[in-house]
Amino acid sequence: MSASVTITDVAQAFPGRAKARLALDGIDLDIAPGQFVCVVGPSGCGKSTLLDLVAGHTRPARGSVTVDSARISGPGPDRVMVFQDHALFPWLSVEDNVGFGLKHSGVPEAERRATVATWLDKVGLTDAAALHPHQLSGGMRQRAALARAFAMRPKVLLMDEPFSALDAPSRDRLHVELQQLWADTDTTIIFVTHNVREAIALGDRVIVLSSGPGRIIGDVPVTLNRPRVVESERVVALAHRVRGLLDEADQLGITTPREGGDSYVSI
Amino acid sequence: MSASDVSATVDTTAQAVQARSRAPWWKTAGPIVITGIVLLVLWAVFAIFADALPGPADTAAELGRMTADGELWSIFGRITLFMGTCFAIAAVGGVALGLLLGSNSFLDRGLSPYLAALQGMPTSMWIPVAAVLLGTSPWSLAAVVSIGAMPAIMLGTRSAVKNVPPLLVRAGRTFGADRGTLLRHVVLPAALPGIFTGLELGWSIAFRCLVAGEIFSGALSGTGIGDVIDRSRATGDLTEMMATIMIVLTFTLLVDRLVFAKVQHKLRVSRGLVDTGLPH
Numbered sequence: 100m101s102a103s104v105t106i107t108d109v110a111q112a113f114p115g116r117a118k119a120r121l122a123l124d125g126i127d128l129d130i131a132p133g134q135f136v137c138v139v140g141p142s143g144c145g146k147s148t149l150l151d152l153v154a155g156h157t158r159p160a161r162g163s164v165t166v167d168s169a170r171i172s173g174p175g176p177d178r179v180m181v182f183q184d185h186a187l188f189p190w191l192s193v194e195d196n197v198g199f200g201l202k203h204s205g206v207p208e209a210e211r212r213a214t215v216a217t218w219l220d221k222v223g224l225t226d227a228a229a230l231h232p233h234q235l236s237g238g239m240r241q242r243a244a245l246a247r248a249f250a251m252r253p254k255v256l257l258m259d260e261p262f263s264a265l266d267a268p269s270r271d272r273l274h275v276e277l278q279q280l281w282a283d284t285d286t287t288i289i290f291v292t293h294n295v296r297e298a299i300a301l302g303d304r305v306i307v308l309s310s311g312p313g314r315i316i317g318d319v320p321v322t323l324n325r326p327r328v329v330e331s332e333r334v335v336a337l338a339h340r341v342r343g344l345l346d347e348a349d350q351l352g353i354t355t356p357r358e359g360g361d362s363y364v365s366i
Numbered sequence: 367m368s369a370s371d372v373s374a375t376v377d378t379t380a381q382a383v384q385a386r387s388r389a390p391w392w393k394t395a396g397p398i399v400i401t402g403i404v405l406l407v408l409w410a411v412f413a414i415f416a417d418a419l420p421g422p423a424d425t426a427a428e429l430g431r432m433t434a435d436g437e438l439w440s441i442f443g444r445i446t447l448f449m450g451t452c453f454a455i456a457a458v459g460g461v462a463l464g465l466l467l468g469s470n471s472f473l474d475r476g477l478s479p480y481l482a483a484l485q486g487m488p489t490s491m492w493i494p495v496a497a498v499l500l501g502t503s504p505w506s507l508a509a510v511v512s513i514g515a516m517p518a519i520m521l522g523t524r525s526a527v528k529n530v531p532p533l534l535v536r537a538g539r540t541f542g543a544d545r546g547t548l549l550r551h552v553v554l555p556a557a558l559p560g561i562f563t564g565l566e567l568g569w570s571i572a573f574r575c576l577v578a579g580e581i582f583s584g585a586l587s588g589t590g591i592g593d594v595i596d597r598s599r600a601t602g603d604l605t606e607m608m609a610t611i612m613i614v615l616t617f618t619l620l621v622d623r624l625v626f627a628k629v630q631h632k633l634r635v636s637r638g639l640v641d642t643g644l645p646h
Contacts, residue, residue, distance in 0.1 A: 154540060176542030186537035189637045190555045200541030203551065233638020251541065 101132040101287045102167040102177065102254035104153060109162035110312075111148050121312035122148045126162070128306065128315065133285045137302030139295050139341065145313030146291040150257045153289060154180050166255060176204050179253035183260040185240040187232040193243045194219065194228040200251045218246040221280065238269030245273070249280055258290040262297070271328060274300055278326045295345075296329040296338045307341055309348045317344040420605040428609040437590070438613060444589040445617055452508050453572055456515035457565055463516070464523020464564070468557075469549060474524065481517045489514030489571060490578030497582070507579040515572035522564015526557035559633050566626050573618070 106128040112119040122145040130136050138146050151157045152164050155174040164171050166178065179200070187196045194215055201211045219225050222242040232240055241261060248256055262270045278301065281288055292298050298305045299321055307317030319341055323333050406422050413421035420428070432438040467474045467481075492510050500506035530553055538552035554561075580592030591610060598607040634640050 156536060156539070174539040174542070178540075180536070180540040182533060182537065184533060186533050188534060188537070188552065188555070190558070199538075199551075203544075203547050204542050231636060231638060247541070 100252060100254050101285050103132045104128070104130040104255055104287060104289065105163075105165045105168070106149075106152075107163050107165075109149075109152060109159045109164060111145065111152065111157070112160050123152075123159075124312040124314055126313070126315060130287060130289065133287055135281055135288045135290065135301060135303045136306060137290045137292060137298035137304070138306045138308060139292055139298045139345075140308030140313065141310045141345070142293060144308045144310035146293075146308060147259050148313070149308075150180065150259050150289060150291055153255065154178050154257050176200055176251055177254045178257060179248045179251045179255075180257040180259065181244055181248045181261045183263055185232065185244040187240060187243055187247070189232055192229050192231055193224060193235070196232065196243060197247045197250050199247065204251075214250050215246075218250040221249075221283075222246045222276065236269075237265055238273065241265060241269075241273065242276075245277065245280065249284060249286075252284070253286055255287045255289065258288065260292055261290075263292065263294065270297075274328065275326050277301065282325070295341050296334055299323075299334045299337045299341065300327045300329045300331070305341060307344050309345075316348050317341065319344075418602075418604060420608050424605050425608045425612060428605045429612060432606075432609055432613075438609075441590045441594075441610060441613055442617060445591075445614065448504070448508065448511075448576065448589050449569075449573065452511040452576070453515065453569055455512040456519060456568055456572060459512075460516040460519025460564070460568060461523050461561060464520040464561070465527060465549060465554065467520060467524040468527025469545075469553070478521070478524065481521055485517040485521060488578075489575045490582075493575075493579050493582050507576065510579060511572050511575045514575045515568040518571050519561075519564045519568040522567060523557065523561045526560025526564065527553055529560060530556040559630070559637070559639075562626070562630060562633065569621070569626070 106126050109123060109126040110121065111123045112121045114120075126149065138149060140146050148157070152159050153166070153171065155171045155178065171178075187193075188199065191199065197218055198211050198215045201214060206214070215228075216225070219228055222245055224239060224242055224246065227235060227239060227243075232243065235243065241264075244261070262273055265273065274297065290298070290301055299319075302321055305317075305319045305321060306315055307319065308314065309316045319337070321337060323331075323337070327334055410421050410423075413419045429438065432441075467477060489510065492514065493507070496506045496510045500509060534552055534556050535548065538548045543552060576589070577591060580589065581595055591614070594606055594610045598604055631640075
């Protein structure tokens with residue numbers, strides 16, 4: 100199951116000390132069902148805010164967000180979020196964590212157990228089913244979080260820098276595993292990252308955001324064969340192009356933060 | 367080394383680590399017993415200089431007498447029953463109302479200042495009021511003890527709820543939990559360690575309140591402590607009083623070790639708050 104996501108002229112702002120600060124402005128985005136879309140941009144460009152809007156955690160200040168042409172009115176199990184910190188419930192075992200959403204959306208016990216077992220098997224955590232999150236390594240925790248999200252069979256999967264806190268080998272493996280899981284389920288994925296190569300390696304399409312306020316400055320289609328890895332030459336070459344787009348807009352600044360540029364904090 | 371030697375070494379290493387993780391009984395009970403003996407010796411020395419204070423030997427003899435005529439069991443049983451019932455009511459009511467406060471900001475803003483004031487004030491001040499309003503029966507004392515322990519439990523629960531990481535709440539919401547489910551299956555378990563701290567505080571407040579009631583009037587007595595206090599006051603002999611204090615101390619020690627400490631440890635272990643990498 101998958102759904103289309105349509106974002107029309109969306110703006111979002113947060114109250115500041117003197118005046119509200121615009122996080123996103125004039126975002127227009129059409130995502131086809133089953134598409135894997137990556138969103139890159141400098142820190143603070145409103146990437147996570149974009150996911151929050153689709154997840155229904157917040158409402159846009161202007162514009163509309165629809166999933167399968169239905170306006171979003173709040174969080175729902177059809178749009179599941181994977182967080183940067185695994186956000187597993189520390190008092191539940193891995194198995195119960197993966198089954199949490201299923202249990203509370205009324206899936207019968209037998210069916211739930213079967214689904215949980217399937218997804219634990221797919222992410223290679225069958226032997227860790229009875230362990231608690233604190234007994235797992237960082238990579239295993241994030242895998243459990245992936246299993247928990249995929250087990251819900253969401254129409255849209257929202258991923259907020261899920262691999263950025265992991266060590267490089269774990270991240271490389273999870274890149275491949277995520278592409279496999281996505282191919283198995285054909286769910287729509289919106290994947291937010293600050294890592295340009297990661298975005299190219301995973302996405303069908305890479306949306307490039309600028310910061311202060313977040314605007315779309317690039318929409319790069321990626322047609323390379325899957326599964327892709329971040330070290331592949333073609334991925335690196337395409338990453339250079341995206342990096343160029345960001346540099347042009349004075350983003351991801353490597354130089355001293357200038358007023359109006361990325362990493363300059365104006366409050 | 368052959369392959370079987372290697373696996374044998376691995377096995378013994380695993381066994382050694384497993385054995386080390388379980389402390390033998392004398393390592394856990396030892397410090398408690400030794401400290402107890404030291405305290406008894408200090409008490410004995412102090413009793414030599416203070417004439418009116420009965421020493422451990424006299425108190426032990428008195429405890430023997432109280433055991434023989436059943437007074438010890440009567441006091442112990444009545445404390446357990448009285449505190450158990452009152453605290454159960456206070457805990458259920460306090461946690462439920464605390465969850466309500468933690469999740470409803472209107473109620474929280476309205477009630478929390480008054481609860482904080484009630485908690486700061488000695489609950490025993492309500493005892494005369496209850497004695498006149500509800501009569502001098504154990505029921506009136508039970509009401510004060512139950513209600514008196516509630517503000518601490520409510521406030522403890524409320525701040526525990528406020529300290530639940532927002533990320534866990536968002537995770538719960540993203541997996542389709544509605545308000546009720548979120549409160550029961552995410553907020554409550556996440557707040558449980560903090561709620562328990564509030565419960566421990568409520569327990570000690572309840573006990574203080576109980577004894578204050580017994581001192582106020584022997585007629586309010588639900589446990590027999592008040593009768594002992596009355597007799598000691600009349601005769602000036604502290605032996606029975608010291609024996610009763612020992613009974614109460616044993617009771618609170620048992621409750622702490624068998625209930626509070628055990629549950630706290632379990633909560634910490636299941637949440638990964640005990641570093642299992644270190645010997646502890």
